[in-house]
Amino acid sequence: MTSTVDTPADASRSTPSSGLIAVAQAPGWVRYALLAVGLAVAAWLPNGLYPAVAVDILCWALFAVAVDLLLGFTGLMSFGHAAFWGTSAYVTGLVAIHAGLPFPLAVLAGALAAAVLAVPIGYLAVKRTGIYFAMVTLAFAQMVYYVANEWRSVTQGENGLQGVPRSFFGLDLTDDYFFYYAILPIVLLGLAAAWRIVHSPFGRVLVGIRDNPARARALGYPVHRYKLTAFVLSGFIAGLGGGLFAVGHRFVSLDVLHWTTSGKAVIVVVLGGIGTLWGGVLGAGIVVRLEDWLSFSGFEAIGLVTGGIFVLVVVLFRRGIWGSVAALAHRLAARRR
Amino acid sequence: MTGFAQNTFNGLVSGAFYALLALGLAVIFGMLRVVNFAHGAFYMLGAFGAYVLLTEAGVPFWAALVIMPVGLGLLGMALERAVIHRLTKLDPLYNFLLTFGLTLILQDLVKLRYGVQSSPYATPSLLSGSVDFGLFDFPTYRVFILGFTVLLCVAVWWALTRTRIGMVVRAATERPDLTRALGIDVGRWVTPVFGFGIGLAGLAGVLAAPMRAVNPLMGADLIIVVFAVVVIGGLGSIFGSVAAGFGIGLVQAWGESYLSNFPIVSQTIVFIVMAGVLLWRPAGLFGREEAPA
Numbered sequence: 001m002t003s004t005v006d007t008p009a010d011a012s013r014s015t016p017s018s019g020l021i022a023v024a025q026a027p028g029w030v031r032y033a034l035l036a037v038g039l040a041v042a043a044w045l046p047n048g049l050y051p052a053v054a055v056d057i058l059c060w061a062l063f064a065v066a067v068d069l070l071l072g073f074t075g076l077m078s079f080g081h082a083a084f085w086g087t088s089a090y091v092t093g094l095v096a097i098h099a100g101l102p103f104p105l106a107v108l109a110g111a112l113a114a115a116v117l118a119v120p121i122g123y124l125a126v127k128r129t130g131i132y133f134a135m136v137t138l139a140f141a142q143m144v145y146y147v148a149n150e151w152r153s154v155t156q157g158e159n160g161l162q163g164v165p166r167s168f169f170g171l172d173l174t175d176d177y178f179f180y181y182a183i184l185p186i187v188l189l190g191l192a193a194a195w196r197i198v199h200s201p202f203g204r205v206l207v208g209i210r211d212n213p214a215r216a217r218a219l220g221y222p223v224h225r226y227k228l229t230a231f232v233l234s235g236f237i238a239g240l241g242g243g244l245f246a247v248g249h250r251f252v253s254l255d256v257l258h259w260t261t262s263g264k265a266v267i268v269v270v271l272g273g274i275g276t277l278w279g280g281v282l283g284a285g286i287v288v289r290l291e292d293w294l295s296f297s298g299f300e301a302i303g304l305v306t307g308g309i310f311v312l313v314v315v316l317f318r319r320g321i322w323g324s325v326a327a328l329a330h331r332l333a334a335r336r337r
Numbered sequence: 338m339t340g341f342a343q344n345t346f347n348g349l350v351s352g353a354f355y356a357l358l359a360l361g362l363a364v365i366f367g368m369l370r371v372v373n374f375a376h377g378a379f380y381m382l383g384a385f386g387a388y389v390l391l392t393e394a395g396v397p398f399w400a401a402l403v404i405m406p407v408g409l410g411l412l413g414m415a416l417e418r419a420v421i422h423r424l425t426k427l428d429p430l431y432n433f434l435l436t437f438g439l440t441l442i443l444q445d446l447v448k449l450r451y452g453v454q455s456s457p458y459a460t461p462s463l464l465s466g467s468v469d470f471g472l473f474d475f476p477t478y479r480v481f482i483l484g485f486t487v488l489l490c491v492a493v494w495w496a497l498t499r500t501r502i503g504m505v506v507r508a509a510t511e512r513p514d515l516t517r518a519l520g521i522d523v524g525r526w527v528t529p530v531f532g533f534g535i536g537l538a539g540l541a542g543v544l545a546a547p548m549r550a551v552n553p554l555m556g557a558d559l560i561i562v563v564f565a566v567v568v569i570g571g572l573g574s575i576f577g578s579v580a581a582g583f584g585i586g587l588v589q590a591w592g593e594s595y596l597s598n599f600p601i602v603s604q605t606i607v608f609i610v611m612a613g614v615l616l617w618r619p620a621g622l623f624g625r626e627e628a629p630a
Contacts (some may be wrong), residue, residue: 077430124612127619131372131429132568136615139565142558143608150600259561263437270434301449307441314435315420318427 038278042184049289051176055248057288058180058187062241064268064280065194066234071266072275073198074230075210076126079134080141081238081265083121084114086257087144088239089246093161094154096247102168104186107243114239115232117144122231126224129213138259145257160253164246176248183244190240194277197233206230238265260303267310272320279322286321339473344594345587350479352586353486357541358563359570359578360493361534366572367510368523368530370429371421374436376538377560378443379409383542384551385447388456398461398547405543406536413535414528421531440557447553455550464547482544489540490579497575506530510575565611571624581622585610 046054063085070076092110095101101109125136148155155161166173173179197203209216209223217223246252255261264287272283287306294302313320319327358376365373386405390396396404416439424431460478467474497503508516509523517523542556549555562585570581585607592606602609614622 077433079433124615127615128568131433132572134430134433135372135564135568135572136611138561139568139608139611142561142565143605146604146608147601150604259557260441263441266434267438301445303441304445304449307438307445310438311420311435311442314431314438315423318431 034278038281042188046177046180050292051180052248053288053292054180055176055183056245056292057285058183059241059245059248060265060268060284060288061281062187062190062244063238063265064272064284065191065277066236066238066241067265068269068272068274068277068280069194069197069234069237070230071269072277073203073210074206074227075213076129076227076231077134077266078125078137078231078234078262079259079266080121080137080139080262081234082257082259082261083137083141083144084118084235084238085242085245085261085265086148087117088114088242089252089256090148090155090161092243093164093246093252096164096167097161100165100167103166103173103182103247104168107186107240107247110243110246111236111239114242115236118232118235119228122228122235126227126231138262141257141262142259145254145259148257149254155254158254160251161246162251164250164252166247166250179248183248186240186244190237191277191281194237197230198277202226202229264306267306267313270318270320271309271313273323273326274318274320276320276322276326279320282322283320340594342473343475344590346475346479346483348587348590349583350483350586351590352583353482354541354545354559354582355563355566355586356490356579356582357486357537357544358559359566359582360490360575361537361541362563362567363572363575363578364506364510364530365534367506367513367575368527369417369421369425369432370513371425371432371436371531372429372564372572373534374433374560375439375443376436376534376563377556378440379413379535379538379556380542380545380559381447381553381556382409382443383539384458384546384549384555385451385456385542385553386539387543387546388458388551391458392456398543401546402540402543406540409539410532410536414532416535417528417531422527425527440560444553444557451553453553455552458546458551460547478547482548485544502526507575510573562607565607567621569611569614569621571621574621574623577621577623 042058045057049057063081066084067078067081070078088107088110090110091113092103092106095109096103096106099106121137121140125133125140128136149157151157166179168182171178171182173182198206205216205221205226208219209221209226213223216226242256245256268283268287269280270283271279271286272281273279290305290309291302294305299305317324358380362373362376365371365376383405386408387398387401390401390404391398420435421432424435464478464481467476468480497507505516505521505523505526508519508521509526513523545551545555563582566581566585567578569585570577570579572578588606588610592603596603596606618624
């Protein structure tokens with residue numbers, strides 16, 4: 001994470017990368033085994049959970065990975081990613097309703113719209129770092145929220161977009177169980193793209209910028225442009241998730257743009273483990289499942305629980321789940337050597 | 338002319354709330370490097386506390402105006418000691434996240450007990466009615482808020498420039514490392530300053546109770562505007578936060594009355610101004626440019 005100069009040396013700075021290194025240095029068979037387990041869980045998920053919840057988990061997994069791309073690998077904490085998630089949800093919904101396109105195309109349109117929106121917001125936001133970056137992204141996201149609220153002729157204001165279709169060349173996807181398998185390839189594609197970005201030379205430069213912006217600049221990398229590119233890519237991936245979320249719920253409400261949605265995305269990443277990518281997926285599964293369970297049991301103060309988890313994680317458990325497990329595995333491996 | 342004066346006046350009144358909240362954020366940030374997301378929640382607690390004191394214990398407005406800021410200030414100090422203190426050596430982002438979590442908790446606690454409905458709070462009888470300024474008249478209560486806030490800002494200004502603790506706070510806000518290097522024990526002042534900032538938020542909440550809808554979410558949207566205000570003013574600058582607070586109140590009030598045909602613009606004008614300021618002066622109008630990180 002980026003910190004201002006006058007901050008004392010950040011004890012946690014090594015945390016994000018250590019989890020990553022632990023996994024990256026694990027023997028090949030461990031990584032393939034983990035991948036196989038992950039794919040098996042993804043294939044089984046709607047059989048073990050309500051399919052609607054499983055669909056939400058997939059969407060939130062993309063959202064979390066998008067946020068982690070910035071937070072964990074570029075050192076930028078966006079607290080306004082609901083702007084991209086929500087914009088894509090609205091554009092996807094509008095395209096699906098008015099143009100009747102098959103849903104993957106509508107989602108693509110939504111994600112592209114999110115990426116386009118990410119250009120000006122990112123251009124302004126990357127001028128600041130650390131806590132300022134968080135506040136600036138938060139404020140711009142709120143601006144998008146107000147626009148959606150006031151532009152009633154398009155967004156239907158507080159009523160939201162009703163009846164987003166799930167059209168796909170005549171296939172019947174009204175059942176969430178089948179819809180889950182219809183979107184799974186798109187989500188896996190998005191996750192693979194994020195993995196590719198992080199492990200590309202571009203991704204290594206991002207990590208270099210995160211760890212030491214001055215050094216990256218001295219080496220001749222245009223730091224602002226790299227950050228902006230990461231921001232737009234992240235907006236696109238968050239948009240993929242938001243678009244699928246809109247089609248999944250067949251409804252878009254203003255909630256998708258609210259600042260608590262941005263905050264929840266960061267919670268999911270921190271819980272799963274900053275800078276681990278897969279941690280975000282895990283976090284999404286836990287938070288979505290927990291929220292569903294809480295609302296199902298009629299508990300009205302979900303924020304009390306999610307906020308409480310958040311406080312505990314930040315105070316006691318900053319590596320998150322995946323980060324802690326990876327660090328433990330790393331330590332065990334080091335001892336055996 | 339009358340309309341303009343009225344808009345200007347109302348803008349200054351809402352600016353007074355921004356200024357109080359931004360001032361608290363600025364001193365807390367100065368001493369602790371914590372951007373307190375929970376500031377809005379403490380504002381809400383101030384208003385709710387005043388409401389509960391009145392309806393459940395018959396405590397009048399004037400007493401609440403003292404009890405709530407002091408009580409919340411003490412709560413803030415306890416909170417600083419209990420959790421925030423543990424994170425001071427870490428990246429400021431962790432504190433931002435921590436206070437975000439606290440916001441969700443505080444909001445939902447109030448929501449559980451009192452629901453999401455707005456609760457009415459009567460204007461104290463001494464301040465009901467309106468003051469005649471010749472051409473136009475303004476509600477007495479708003480005149481009071483404006484006068485009180487300006488006095489308070491002047492008092493804080495005096496304390497910051499004329500007292501020893503003020504000197505420490507200013508020095509730590511501008512150059513924390515240098516202040517420490519000069520042998521000043523910054524740590525001693527951290528907890529009281531945090532409590533003071535929270536107290537200001539609580540005070541703003543009590544002041545808001547008679548004129549704004551009292552509900553658990555009242556601080557949530559306000560705090561994001563206040564974040565925009567401090568980005569505009571420059572978070573490192575105490576003066577900048579107050580000036581930008583009043584300025585943004587004015588811009589917003591003017592926007593709402595003269596751009597009312599363009600609700601999208603008038604609702605987002607604060608953020609448009611913020612975008613312009615970021616283009617022109619990324620460190621904020623009164624902020625010092627960060628050393629390149």
